[in-house]
Each structure stands twice: as structure tokens, then as C-alpha cells.
Amino acid sequence: MLERILFDCTTLFFHKGPPVGISRVIESYFSIWRASSFVENVVFLQEESAFYFIGSDFSLKEKVSFKENDILVNMGCAWDYVGLNDVIRKLKQSNGLKFIQLVHDVIPFKYPYYIQSEACDNYTRWFVDMLSVCDGVLTISKSTERDLRNLCASAGIDMPRSEVIRYGDGLILSVEDICQRSPPFALSVGTLEYRKNQILLVNVWRKLIQSGLEGLPELILAGKDGWMNQNIVRIISTDKTLNGKIKVVENSSDDLLGALYSSCEFTLYPSLYEGWGLPISESLCFGKICLASDTSSMIEVAPGFVVHLDPFDIDAWTQQISRLILDREYRARLQSKVEQYVPALWDKSAQLVIEKIKAIAH
Template sequence: MNKLPGGFGESMFRFLAVRREAAEASINGLREFRRAVRAWRSPAAQTLSLLENSRPQTDGVLFSQGDVYVSLGLDWDQKDLTFVAERKGLLGFKTIFCCYDLIPVKFPHLCVGDVAAKFARYFADLAWCADEIVSISECSKRDLLTLLEELGTPVPKTTVIKLGSHLPTSNNAGVSTQTKEASGDRFILFVSTIERRKNHETLYRAYTRLMDKGVKNLPNLVFVGMPGWGVNDFLADLRFDNRVKDLVKVLTNVSDADLNWLYKNTLFTVFPSLYEGWGLAVAESLAAGKFCLASNAASIPEVGGDLIEYLDPWDVQQWAERLEWYFDNPYALTQAEMRIRKEYDAPTWEDTAIAVFGRAQALLAS
């Protein structure tokens, strides 16, 4: 560029800079065109290469006939299901996978990036690979079956398992001073990643309505969770809105001891999420013997049964009214807690593991 006439080099640089993406796409397109021409002229060599690359390899595979490969991890963007399906066909082992939720497919606008298509493709591949898929709720199971029917894939056996929700015992010795000071003497608790789908904003708006109404002595509203995507403006509102900046507390990197203390000492918990595959925080609240005011969406009523109260997650006015009612009726909370402690039997993670291994044994016996 330095050797071009004065001013021309700079203009050319700007011209190319703003068209960099188009230029790269053109270059890649030319490369693909040349590859296609070579494949057209020499199809035999291209076919031989494909056959060599697709020849199944079983070296290093630890499973064989009579085994069950169980994958319960968050692996939708990491697992090579084609590889698993090939080895399964060659070696005769069986497979169990897990469906936590289909939120990116149902509500792509509530998820980071363009993951909806990838998520749907993952479950389509899973349907061809799985002998059984366990879901964490009846809601997730229904969502999965609906998706597989729409995609026209095979429908493997689907069952439901419950996630553990019991809380480990701890004492107050390990609780941080920061957590106690942020919570104050009276507080309600929302445990969740801070992201759009969890719907923290409904609680924020409900609190501002109560304050604008003139309600005094509101308890602190404690959010426990790491900030996710798309919430920078919301967190800024919490910092700069003078009505709530001293009432709404955000705690991150909370220890198990801190979390147990928060559950134990909260007036009650809240969970206004727009959609859940399960709703672990509701189950943990019940395991701690605490009442929850929760969203009526998706799987959440499966978690709480008739032990808690459900609200439309979008109805800010209803949330404001019911929050105020419970603030003014501690006896109702005491009665609800007594019933929860009497009737709620929190499943343990050991129970979850036993259920999964039970499914594996049943699969081998079928």
C-alpha cells in the first residue's frame, strides 16, 4: 500500500477492510469450486478417500456386548454421536442418554447465540443412537417426543428420573460475613443463574410497584447466582434505581454452607422462571422446609405439587400482591412450612444414581 500514489493506498485499504468478510467468503468459495472440479474429474480417487475415512475403527473402545454406555452430561455440542452409533452397531453395546430440556428449541430468543438448530440436530442424532433416553421431568419428556415426531426420527424408549434435591448438612461456622450482611434480618431468596429466562425482572418490577405504593419495611430480595448473558442492562437497573438498590442483593460464588444458611433463614423463596426442564431450586427450597412462590410454567408444578403457590410468571401485579400478602401473614408461612416438613420427601442424588442404573439393568434384560 505504501508504494501506491498518495491517498490512493489508504482509500484502497478502507475499501478492502469493510469488505473483508465478503472477500474471505469469495476465496473460500473458489477453493470449494476447485475441489469440486477435481472430484468431478477424478471420482475414483475421491471415493477411495471417503471409504478409507469412513471405515469403522474399534480400537480403544471400552464397551462390548452386554455393556450399557450411559451419558448424562451436558454434551450436546461435544459428543460425536456418529462415532458412538458406528461402534454400537459393530460391538453390540446399548446406550442411555439424558434429556434435561429443549429450551433452545422452544424459546431460542431466551438463549445465547443461534443454538436452536444445533440443539434440534443433536436430539435427532440422539434418536438414531439411543436405546433409551431418560428425561428429568414429564414436561421434558413431552417436549422431546413432540420434537422427535416433528423431525420424523425414530422414537427410542423414554422414561423419567428425578434429580436429587437434598441439601448437605452444615453449620453456621463456615458462613461468610458478606452473605449474612447482604441478607439482613429479613429476606426472600431466589437461587438461579441471572439470565433472561429466569425472569428476575418480574421480581424487580413487583418490588418497585410495592415501593411506589408506599409499602414500608420490605424484606431484602437476595439473588444467588452468577450473571449470565443478556442481563447487563438489568443489573445496571438494580445498581442505579434508588428505590431498590439497597433492597436487592446479588450474591455470586456462594458456598454450600452459605447456601444452606440462606435457605434456612429466608422467609420464603421465589422462582418466577419462564421455563424449566425441572426447577432444582424449588426442590431445594422444599428440602430445606421452605415455602416457595413460583411460576406455573413448564415442569415447575411437577416439582412443588400442592405444597407451594404458583403464579403467572408475566403477571407483575399478581406477584406484587402475593408477595405483600405473605410478608403480612407470617402465620401462613409457618403453617406451610410445617406441612412441607411433614409431607415432602427429598430425593437424594444416590436415589437418582440408583434409578439410572436400574434403567441400564432393565435395558440389558429387555
């Protein structure tokens, strides 16, 4: 009997507003697999403890009748859906279902203080149970796979079979003409939260303003309001020293985000820890110089094409940003390197995912 790959789109199906983070990743794959003959898209309805097929237009179809050799793949926030692991466990027992989970990161275990306690507790309970029910995992970086292996070893849990995938680069845009924005600005993309470390950039801009640096661009922080964000929006709006030099753009669509990437001077990504780091490769796809942290998976995204810095070293970031603004030759060398970057396409990433899924399932 031929196997079916069932792609769980539940996180995207119930997402409200422009897709960001994990939802945006699922949307990228869904846009490729929506008309596929070898992947069928499904959602989990928690109130019914059942899966349903969805159409290419996201309309709800008939209930899924699982067959032998079916492979269910979840790339979303499965920890948000109570009882999902139990449903999968029963399907494995009754239908021989194979289940593969994409692990984005293990932040709640490695850095629990980056996340609100309730969310952290929900995730850790789900995660340990998920490891007992899955047939294997995909990870989005070698860093995440290494962290997962260390976690399993320290907790005395058997490490499931694992395969590393690579996300595609860039945004899937619906418009070609991207407007130019004025005045000049630097861009940092990411949810406004403690882990993303935008407060470092706020402090850097404050130092540069106080130094009287000529040619300092505005700083745009593009991201929704998140948890533990250190009141960053209030700081920006009330700190007179910043003098309107920092702006926040919330809930930006992919088209608006594309416009910001296209028009910015350079990008900044000082995150403390990532499972991958999509804004780094997105920046390069738009031909923009990127300064990013030197931790976790971020050094894997584009080796040799990014300037990496310690996310706790405010002086290093201040000096590098000053140099980008003042040293034209230095900036030209970096720009020349960026223009050699070859993006990883989402359709090739989707093909790789299928190959890795089959490798685990067999």
C-alpha cells in the same frame, strides 16, 4: 457377559468454578457412584476421540476398552463436544455398545428465543443426530418427556424408548453449621438470564418499595451471570428506587447456597420454563415457603407444597409477596404445610436411575 454401566462425567470434569445446573446434578450422582462396584466413571477427550476412566478423586486413568453389553450413559452437555455422536456410533457398530442420553429439556426447539442463536443451532444439530444414535433416553420430568414426544411427532422422528427419573432434593453440604445472615431477605436461585425471569422480581420489589410496604425484606439473587439477562445487574446497581434492597451473589458454593437457603425468609422461582426446577425442592428441604411459576415441570416438583403463579403476572406476584409479609396466619398455614414435605434423597434417585437405565437397555 456381565454388563457395565459407564457414567459419562465429561461435563463435570471440565467445569470451572462451583458446579451449577447440570454440573451440580452430575456431581450429586458422581458423589454416590464414585465408589460403586456397578458404575464406572469415564470422560470423553475430544482431541483423542476416546473415553478414559477417572478415579474417585477425578484423576485420569487408563483408556476405556469397550466390551460387549456395555451401557454408556450421558447426563451432561454432550452437545458441547464435537464428534461425540460419531464416536458412539462407531462403538455401537464395533462393540455393540448401548447408549442412553438424559434429556433435561427441549428449550432450543420449544423456545429458541430464550437462548443465543449459536448455542441454539449447535444444540438442535446435536440433538437430532443424538436421537438417531441413542438406544433410549431418560427425562427429568413428565413435562420434558411430553415435550420430547411432541417434538418427535412434529419432526417425523421416531420417539426413542424413554423413562422418567426424579432428581434428589437438597444440597450435599460439607459443613453443618450454617451462619445466619442479617437483615431479613428473600432468595431466588438461578442463573441470571431471560428465561429465569428475575426481572419480574426486580419489578415486583420496585412496586413494593414504592408502595411503602413495611417489613419488606431484601431480595438476594443467587446465580452466575448468564445470557440475555436484560442487563439486570446494571439495573439493580443504578436504579435508585431499589435503594440497595436487591443484591446479587454470583458463583456461590453449595455451602454458601445452603447458608442462604437456611437463613432466608422465603424463596421465589419465577422461571418461564424448566426441565425440572431444583431450587423449588431445595427450598422445601430447608423448610422454606416457595412461590414458583405454574408452567412446565415446576408443577410436578412438589404438588400441594408450593404456591404457583403465572410468571407473566406481576400483580399476582406482588400480591402474594405482600401477603406473605403482612398476613401472619396465612404464612403460618403455608409454613405448616412445608414442614410436612418429605425430601427425595439423591441416593434413592441414583438407584432409580440405574433401574431405568436397565429397563431401557433390556
